[in-house]
Amino acid sequence: MQNSRKRTLPSWLSWLFVVIFLAHFSAIFIHQFGKNTLPSLIVEVADRYASPWFYQNYEMFAPEPHTQINKFVYRVKSHGEWSTWKDPVYPHLQDLWSNRFGNGGDMYRIIGGIADKLYEGQHLIGFLEAPTQAQWFSLPGFLVAERFVLGQSPFATDPSLEVFQVGVLTEVHRMTEAGELRVVYVFQAYPEKVVEQ
Amino acid sequence: MRRLNDIWVRWQRHLDMLPVSELFIRAIYLTLIWSTIKLLLIGDVVWGEEWLHVRYTPFGNIDRFAMILNEAVVRPYYLWFALPFLALLIGGVIGRHNVFTRAVVWYLYVALHFGNVEISTGGHHLYQQLLFFHILFFRVNDQEDGMWAAARRMLHHLGFYAIWINIALLYFASAYWKTFGEMWFNGQAMLMSISFEPYSFPGILDLLPSNTWYLLVGTYAVFAYQLLFAVVIWIKPVRKPFLLFGLLFHLSIVFIVGLADFGLFMIASYSIFLAPADARKLMERLSVVRLKRKQ
Numbered sequence: 005m006q007n008s009r010k011r012t013l014p015s016w017l018s019w020l021f022v023v024i025f026l027a028h029f030s031a032i033f034i035h036q037f038g039k040n041t042l043p044s045l046i047v048e049v050a051d052r053y054a055s056p057w058f059y060q061n062y063e064m065f066a067p068e069p070h071t072q073i074n075k076f077v078y079r080v081k082s083h084g085e086w087s088t089w090k091d092p093v094y095p096h097l098q099d100l101w102s103n104r105f106g107n108g109g110d111m112y113r114i115i116g117g118i119a120d121k122l123y124e125g126q127h128l129i130g131f132l133e134a135p136t137q138a139q140w141f142s143l144p145g146f147l148v149a150e151r152f153v154l155g156q157s158p159f160a161t162d163p164s165l166e167v168f169q170v171g172v173l174t175e176v177h178r179m180t181e182a183g184e185l186r187v188v189y190v191f192q193a194y195p196e197k198v199v200e201q
Numbered sequence: 202m203r204r205l206n207d208i209w210v211r212w213q214r215h216l217d218m219l220p221v222s223e224l225f226i227r228a229i230y231l232t233l234i235w236s237t238i239k240l241l242l243i244g245d246v247v248w249g250e251e252w253l254h255v256r257y258t259p260f261g262n263i264d265r266f267a268m269i270l271n272e273a274v275v276r277p278y279y280l281w282f283a284l285p286f287l288a289l290l291i292g293g294v295i296g297r298h299n300v301f302t303r304a305v306v307w308y309l310y311v312a313l314h315f316g317n318v319e320i321s322t323g324g325h326h327l328y329q330q331l332l333f334f335h336i337l338f339f340r341v342n343d344q345e346d347g348m349w350a351a352a353r354r355m356l357h358h359l360g361f362y363a364i365w366i367n368i369a370l371l372y373f374a375s376a377y378w379k380t381f382g383e384m385w386f387n388g389q390a391m392l393m394s395i396s397f398e399p400y401s402f403p404g405i406l407d408l409l410p411s412n413t414w415y416l417l418v419g420t421y422a423v424f425a426y427q428l429l430f431a432v433v434i435w436i437k438p439v440r441k442p443f444l445l446f447g448l449l450f451h452l453s454i455v456f457i458v459g460l461a462d463f464g465l466f467m468i469a470s471y472s473i474f475l476a477p478a479d480a481r482k483l484m485e486r487l488s489v490v491r492l493k494r495k496q
Contacts, residue, residue, distance in 0.1 A: 011348065056315065060371075105461050109461065111246070114246060148255060177397070
């Protein structure tokens with residue numbers, strides 16, 4: 005496979021390629037590690053170069069693995085009666101447990117994303133003194149949750165649907181000093197919303 | 202200086218790694234075919250009009266094209282992205298690819314990846330970089346000479362080692378950020394990671410109520426692997442056993458943690474580290490299988 009008589013590029017051109025190669029990786033390196041150490045102008049230039057085409061996020065299970073996960077739940081009022089709280093992600097989790105190569109994990113993460121946004125929304129709203137319903141209902145997480153309840157849930161086609169409510173159930177794990185794993189659940193509900201017919 | 206120049210010229214001329222880059226393309230394309238097909242089954246939610254995620258369009262100018270599937274008006278046409286992508290991948294697996302198809306594969310991957318950030322993993326981010334560098338995988342045979350052949354050889358080699366460096370960067374960054382935590386040092390990280398049912402199996406808390414010696418060893422082994430990868434991968438005699446550990450680690454991510462995309466993407470990426478002779482044998486076997494099927 006070798007042939008020592010083959011032509012090579014002129015020296016200046018080959019080194020130009022190498023310089024471009026080094027410049028690329030220098031920018032990526034600054035984008036990854038420079039935030040707290042380099043002048044902000046340099047980091048900004050590197051970030052501008054990297055995002056979005058070369059954007060890389062490798063903070064996997066770092067600096068710590070996740071210590072909490074959020075679950076999106078909802079309930080609906082129909083014919084004057086509230087349903088139980090529904091967990092739309094569970095069937096997809098069952099798919100994931102039975103088949104690691106299917107799309108159950110993808111659906112879990114997509115619907116799990118709604119839960120994360122609802123959780124963030126609870127924090128955002130906490131900074132308002134007296135949040136109005138309009139402020140609650142314009143939160144990005146709520147809007148996506150509403151899309152799910154009214155568009156894709158089993159109740160989406162129910163003509164007698166009157167009110168719905170969404171919430172986020174957070175499962176928090178901590179290690180005790182004795183080395184035991186402790187689990188705590190925190191539930192945060194959003195205000196009820198009347199369905200416009 | 203003259204010796205350095207000789208090495209530099211020899212490096213530009215050699216063609217040893219061509220079978221490795223061909224095998225690499227097939228390996229990553231195969232994982233992408235699987236991933237794309239499973240996502241197409243829920244395509245309306247992932248990329249289409251039944252979206253269930255907060256769509257994100259922070260960029261303007263040409264950068265907007267990276268996030269184009271976040272635009273509500275484009276989402277109904279997601280199959281225009283996914284189906285050509287799938288077709289080009291299938292073509293690539295049977296050896297039908299060129300610089301144009303590889304560039305299109307990279308762009309379509311970027312658009313589909315950013316089309317739904319919820320399903321993205323570190324493996325997806327890595328593939329975005331690797332697919333960019335694979336554009337440079339020009340095929341040059343031993344008979345070709347001249348400036349154009351020399352340029353293609355040079356670009357191929359730079360792309361090849363850029364992929365090595367980017368995989369090393371992934372592990373180094375991942376390990377570096379872990380040094381700011383506590384659980385990777387006190388050995389609890391693996392238990393914490395799999396203690397949530399979605400990242401393992403139902404009933405996991407009853408099975409593992411506290412840390413065990415094997416999870417402790419596993420935590421330190423994974424941390425050490427990630428820390429050392431960027432250095433050890435360049436040392437030929439230990440490369441194979443070292444990557445074997447990585448293979449087992451990523452298989453455990455597929456089967457225990459349930460992040461099949463991430464695990465399989467990483468395993469497929471490892472094909473770039475194969476010795477040229479091994480890659481050639483594998484490629485010959487693959488072509489023998491194809492020939493036998495044709496007969």
